[in-house]
Amino acid sequence: MSVSYWRRERSPVRQPSCDVVIVGGGITGLTSAYELCQRGMRVAILERHTLGSGASSRNAGYLMRGMAESYALVCNHLGRDTAKLVWRFTEENLTLLIERYSIDSLDSFHRKPSILVAMSDSEAEELADSERLLCEDGFETHLVRSGSDSLWRSLQPTLALVNPHDAALNPWQLVQRLRDGLISRFGDLATIHENSEVVGFHPDPSGIVVRTERSEYPCNRVLVCTNAWAQELLPDLGARIKPNRGQMMALRAPGVRLDASYYLNRGSEYLRQAADGSIILGGKRTHREGEEQTASDATTPEIQSELERYAKMVLQCDFKVIARWAGTMGFSPDGLPIIARADAQPAEVWFCGGLTGHGMSLGAKTAQAAVQTMLGEIESPFPADRFREKEPPAGLEPAT
Template sequence: MSVGLWQTPEPTAQPTLVKTLVIGAGLIGSYLALQSKAEVVLDARHVAGGASGRNGGLLLTGIANSYQAACAEYGRDLAQALWRTTIRNRELMIEWATKLGSPVRRCGSLIFAYSEQEHAELAAAASMMHDDGFATEWHAEDPTNRGFWGALHNPDDGAIQAALLTEALLRESGATLYEASEVYALESTADGVLVRARTGNWLAQQVLVATNAWTGLLLPEFGSLVIPARGQLLATAPIEPILVQACYCDYGFTYFQQTPAGNLVIGGFRNRAIAEEQTFADCTTPIIQELLDGFLQRHFPEAADAPIERRWAGTMGFAPDHRPLVGRLRRDERIGFAVGFSGHGLGLGLVAADELLAELAGTPATLFSARRFSETNHLFV
């Protein structure tokens, strides 16, 4: 997250000229590289090294809030648009994964009620979703008999191996990837945007930023608009099949699935240590891992003695209203961005990237436009 003087090329070295350069080799950056025909992709780490390779792998209808809560927060029209956008994004993810031979499965999802209060909210949400034409089924009792209060079933949802899809998209793009190539400065010049990175300098006519949690470290405009938030997970060794669907509960703070190989993957409990989890570090912590262990033992007793094969963490980037930020910088309109996915890069990322590309082509972004935060600071066009 910083670059030393001795780690960079000589300042007099001539930059390489490119038309389009993408910063960030995660899911969104790789898709942007493909759709924009970018020549170069730079990443501080490696492809899918951030949240794109460290997530729960779920393709879900909606966002973390229930449909009822989203309608209350955003208004019913915007909430409905968000839900339909996640469906469109889900289908786009499945389409690309299928086309590129990346693992994906349409297994349905269960949004479990983790408390009596959440049960009431999900029941109301199911009714509202039905009224608005969404295919969903409400179970007033836990259909899996695992100690939950009830569940909302979305039959068309699924699960995906996002790291492999990210790699496949980047390969398909034909762009040249520079790993371990942290960008430490973007300088506006008359001839283009000078991109300074560990591995070299580039002069680009267009720069697309897809750095999510790390955006504020490169672009000061996002210092208070994209906040890091760590998510922690564990995976058991492969066990016999016990779970079909992709699963969510506790208002999205806990999520789980069983992979085709048999690993039971459980993530979450960030809400039990919000301040501690507001970090760029991707190490695990005892308090969260113990909570994940407890969840495994309570709700999956047949897997309680299974060896834990892996524990890991990944850092997400959260926007103030939990909606992605798409647009261009006012100080240099040649710099575009799609960031702040708020834990829903798999659920909204490709559509948000398409919205950015449409904006760059002259159609203003709407649903995710960063202009909603620009009324007073005028940072974005």
């Protein structure tokens, strides 16, 4: 989206100054605000629509360890140290959400393992290698060759790898819990401004001024948490983030039972059973990859038809589609987040994003690290200059 010249107030309202303006009111934006307020800083969140209206409330609700692709594959693509870092990050992400926000008290929260399923000998070999590497690196996991739920009965997988301590929930409930946690504890330090699209920033004698259609927000620092839409505000750094659409559906399928959150075809397809018994199914993006490289969140007949065919194969029963939707992910070149100061911007404009479909599993912990990096407490675990040093490997598939 954009704001026309005609709608930009000639004399915008000057808002009270704050320490940090956060652009984007999703999981990373809300968690970043909490981190800053913990340090006694005043924060304004500017969200161009409503909180969580992007991918934060449009995903399938997986809180998994690691990525949808196997540990062995990520070790091969990115190196074992990086793979270990990401897997630890995702474990700590879930711990952070439970300990700080008590998300395990939400009625949609389920402690349910996630399972990577192999349907071929080559995938099975990859999962066996992953199990060995994970155990060597201190992660709890195991392999299974059989199961009793609907997926195992219909597909008869070759092998599967279990992440035993993962979880799933309604992502919109998560966004609401993050908002409520912020306001209940730090309502005197944090303000949230919905329907406030940022059109730019410029230096000011007092620091930086962030401009929206109607107002100006003077601050000392800016943290951009817009993920797939990064390039709209950060033309240089944001150019590394490419929007990609993920499509999903919810089904009523009486008699179906799924005991885990499943990933198939190296994460290309995924399905789970929600707390209300409905089946959440998504994927098939790789079947029309060029068309799905878009910021649009509209569903398409082609992908939705593919998902219905897949549901018939996996569930092998009559079902009713009760909802169809899509969300826009922000892909980085190597599939990992980016935490970095933005080039060609005022000195204290920072970016946190590029979560590549792993925002539920990485978003809160990445936001915490972004605040620590911005304030000089740590070095960025995901710097942007890694792309300048060498040609990045092919990106990894999303887990949504």
